Amino acid sequence: MTTRAGFVALIGEPNAGKSTLTNQMVGAKVSIVTHKVQTTRARIRGVALEGDSQIVFVDTPGLFRPRRRLDRAMVAAAWGGAADADIIVLMVEAHRGITQGVETILERLEEISTGRKIALAINKIDRVKSEALLALTKDLNERFSFAETFMISAEKGHGCDTLRKWLAEELPEGPWLYPEDQIADLPMRMIAAEMTREKLTLRLHQELPYQLTVETESWEERKDGSARVDQIIYVMRDGHKGIVLGNRGETIKAVSKAAREELSEFLGRKVHLFLQVKVRPNWLDEKERYSEMGLDFSDGNA
Numbered sequence: 439m440t441t442r443a444g445f446v447a448l449i450g451e452p453n454a455g456k457s458t459l460t461n462q463m464v465g466a467k468v469s470i471v472t473h474k475v476q477t478t479r480a481r482i483r484g485v486a487l488e489g490d491s492q493i494v495f496v497d498t499p500g501l502f503r504p505r506r507r508l509d510r511a512m513v514a515a516a517w518g519g520a521a522d523a524d525i526i527v528l529m530v531e532a533h534r535g536i537t538q539g540v541e542t543i544l545e546r547l548e549e550i551s552t553g554r555k556i557a558l559a560i561n562k563i564d565r566v567k568s569e570a571l572l573a574l575t576k577d578l579n580e581r582f583s584f585a586e587t588f589m590i591s592a593e594k595g596h597g598c599d600t601l602r603k604w605l606a607e608e609l610p611e612g613p614w615l616y617p618e619d620q621i622a623d624l625p626m627r628m629i630a631a632e633m634t635r636e637k638l639t640l641r642l643h644q645e646l647p648y649q650l651t652v653e654t655e656s657w658e659e660r661k662d663g664s665a666r667v668d669q670i671i672y673v674m675r676d677g678h679k680g681i682v683l684g685n686r687g688e689t690i691k692a693v694s695k696a697a698r699e700e701l702s703e704f705l706g707r708k709v710h711l712f713l714q715v716k717v718r719p720n721w722l723d724e725k726e727r728y729s730e731m732g733l734d735f736s737d738g739n740a
C-alpha cells in the first residue's frame with residue numbers, strides 16, 4: 439500500500455473560514471472560530487485521513503496589513519505556514535469577492551508558488567447565487583493560474599469531500615506524519631487556553647479580545663480521573679480587568695462555564711477550570727507571551 443502525507447496550508451483574509459474548514463476536515467473542533475477577525479493567532483495543525491492519505495491542515499492567522507507587534511508575528515506565521523506547505527489553498531469569501539485584501543494576497547502568490555500547487559477555494563457559497571460564483575471563479579483564475587478551483591461551504595460541508603479527495607491525491611507519497619488517531623498537533627494546554635479565549639472573544643466587544651491573551655498556567659491530573667486546569671487571562675489595563683470580570687463576576691463566570699464544558703467534552707472527562715485575570719500593560723511586548731502562543735517574537739520586529 440502506498441501512503442501519502444503532507445501539509446496543506448489554508449491562507450486567506452481574516453474571516454475567510456480557514457478555521458471552520460480545518461475543523462470540518464478534521465471532524466472535530468481543533469481551531470477556535472468566531473465571527474470576529476483575527477481570531478486565530480498561531481499556526482494550528484489539524485489532521486485528516488482520506489483513503490491512504492494523511493492530510494495535515496495548517497490553519498493560519500489571516501493575512502492582513504499588520505499594525506502591532508502581535509499582528510506582524512501573526513502575519514509572518516501565516517506566510518511561513520504557506521511557504522512550508524506541500525499544497526496551499528487560498529480561501530476567498532464568495533459574497534465579498536476580490537477585496538483589496540485579496541488583491542494584496544494574489545500579488546504575493548507567485549513568490550510562494552514554486553514547488554507547490556496552489557488551489558482556490560471559494561467559501562461561503564451558501565451566501566450567494568451560483569451565477570456570481572462563475573464570474574468570480576473566472577476573474578480570480580485570470581489573475582492567478584490556480585491548480586484547481588473548489589466551491590465550498592466550510593460551515594455546511596458542501597464541496598468539502600471533493601476538496602479533501604483532491605488534496606489526498608495531490609500529496610506526495612510517503613509515510614504518515616502522525617499516529618493514526620491524532621487529530622491535532624497542538625499541546626492540550628494550548629487547546630484549552632484557546633477554548634477560553636474563544637469564549638472571551640464571543641462575549642467581549644470591540645477591541646478588547648485583541649488586547650488579551652490566555653495561558654494555561656498549570657494542569658493537574660487528579661486521581662478520580664478529572665483534571666484541574668488553571669489559566670491566566672492577561673489584560674492590558676485595570677479597566678479591562680473589570681470588563682472581563684463583569685458585573686459581580688458574571689462575565690468571567692459565564693466564560694469559565696462555557697470553556698469548562700467544551701474542554702470537558704473534548705477530553706471526555708470532568709474538568710475543574712480556574713480562571714484568574716491579571717493586568718499586564720506590556721504583554722504584547724513580552725517574548726514569553728509569544729512562545730506560549732506558538733509565535734516567533736522576533737517576527738514581530740518592525
Ligand SMILES: Nc1nc2c(ncn2[C@@H]2O[C@H](COP(=O)(O)OP(=O)(O)O)[C@@H](O)[C@H]2O)c(=O)[nH]1
Nearest residue numbers: 453454455456457458471472473562591592593
Ligand atoms: N455562511 C457561512 N459562514 C461561514 C462559512 N465558513 C465560515 N463561516 C463563518 O465565518 C466566520 C469566520 O470563520 P473562521 O473560520 O473563524 O474564519 P478564519 O478567520 O478564516 O479562520 C465565522 O463566523 C464562521 O462561522 C460558510 O461556509 N458559510
Ligand SMILES: [Mg+2]
Nearest residue numbers: 456457477478
Ligand atoms: Mg481562524
